[in-house]
Amino acid sequence: MNQSEFLNTVLPFKDKLYRLAKRLLVSREEAEDATQEIIMKLWTNNAKMSSYNNVEAFAMTMTKNYCLDRLKSKQANNLKLVHSNYKDENTSLQKSIEVKDSVSWMERIMENLPEQQRLVLQLRDIEQYEYDEIEKMLDMKPTAIRVTLSRARKAVREELLKKHNYGIS
Amino acid sequence: MELVKHIETLLEKYFEAATSIREEEELKAYFSGDEVAPHLEEYRPLFNYFSVAQEETYSKEIPLKPATSRGYLKWISVAAAVAVTMGIFFDQQSSPSLEEQYTQEEIRSAQLALSMFSKNFSKGTDGLSYLTEFEKNTNKFLTNEK
Numbered sequence: 001m002n003q004s005e006f007l008n009t010v011l012p013f014k015d016k017l018y019r020l021a022k023r024l025l026v027s028r029e030e031a032e033d034a035t036q037e038i039i040m041k042l043w044t045n046n047a048k049m050s051s052y053n054n055v056e057a058f059a060m061t062m063t064k065n066y067c068l069d070r071l072k073s074k075q076a077n078n079l080k081l082v083h084s085n086y087k088d089e090n091t092s093l094q095k096s097i098e099v100k101d102s103v104s105w106m107e108r109i110m111e112n113l114p115e116q117q118r119l120v121l122q123l124r125d126i127e128q129y130e131y132d133e134i135e136k137m138l139d140m141k142p143t144a145i146r147v148t149l150s151r152a153r154k155a156v157r158e159e160l161l162k163k164h165n166y167g168i169s
Numbered sequence: 170m171e172l173v174k175h176i177e178t179l180l181e182k183y184f185e186a187a188t189s190i191r192e193e194e195e196l197k198a199y200f201s202g203d204e205v206a207p208h209l210e211e212y213r214p215l216f217n218y219f220s221v222a223q224e225e226t227y228s229k230e231i232p233l234k235p236a237t238s239r240g241y242l243k244w245i246s247v248a249a250a251v252a253v254t255m256g257i258f259f260d261q262q263s264s265p266s267l268e269e270q271y272t273q274e275e276i277r278s279a280q281l282a283l284s285m286f287s288k289n290f291s292k293g294t295d296g297l298s299y300l301t302e303f304e305k306n307t308n309k310f311l312t313n314e315k
Binding site for chain 1 (some may be wrong): 183184185186187190193194210211212213214215217218219221222223225226227229231232233
């Protein structure tokens with residue numbers, strides 16, 4: 001596989017790798033480094049790449065494992081920086097402020113979820129993968145995925161309701 | 170009203186993780202619109218967030234060149250290792266060729282010359298052995314001084 005072929009296969013899902021890394025590592029710099037590292041790893045192994053039947057799922061699994069390793073190492077614990085760099089086009093100022101506020105709220109709620117729940121929520125609700133794809137990526141049983149996902153969604157809902165009620169009273 | 174009912178059932182399914190991708194899309198579309206029922210307002214940030222988070226992109230460049238040069242370096246190190254082992258190998262091979270280069274006569278005469286040299290050399294060192302005696306005596310003086 002030459003360079004342009006490699007880029008053609010990898011570029012379509014590089015953002016997904018990055019978002020997954022950011023979900024787990026929180027810091028933008030860390031996530032960027034992780035994404036770069038994963039792509040480099042893929043590139044050095046690109047001879048084997050054609051034998052993988054699903055490069056994207058494989059790369060997602062690699063990213064997940066890499067990030068979890070990073071989290072385990074103390075090094076990463078010192079580097080928890082929170083960044084929110086969102087651009088909202090075509091929304092009015094008032095609305096965009098509201099959206100930004102709620103986005104940072106959601107961001108904080110997501111950060112407090114356990115890693116497994118974060119992973120599943122990221123893959124399903126943000127990247128919109130089908131369950132069988134998530135199964136392959138996380139090496140989990142379908143029922144386990146559904147249970148984790150349901151728990152994650154409910155946990156987020158609970159936090160949101162708390163916030164909503166504070167807002168009223 | 171129909172729509173709200175529908176959304177409510179979808180939400181229920183959503184929290185049990187029983188919705189399909191298309192139903193989840195439907196929820197997202199509903200909550201990104203302006204007509205969200207007041208009692209469902211609290212879910213708006215959730216679905217909005219998913220849409221926003223989806224748009225985040227990895228903007229850094231992908232440096233593929235270093236990967237290739239790293240492989241290049243690896244091969245250079247392999248070549249260097251091969252060169253060094255070859256060097257040692259040929260160096261060792263060249264030493265036994267001494268007997269081939271010189272005749273038996275020449276070697277013998279060289280050995281003779283070397284043994285004469287060493288004999289004379291050891292004679293010289295024997296002469297120097299008196300010096301150790303001298304050193305003994307000076308050491309005596311030095312210890313006495315203390």
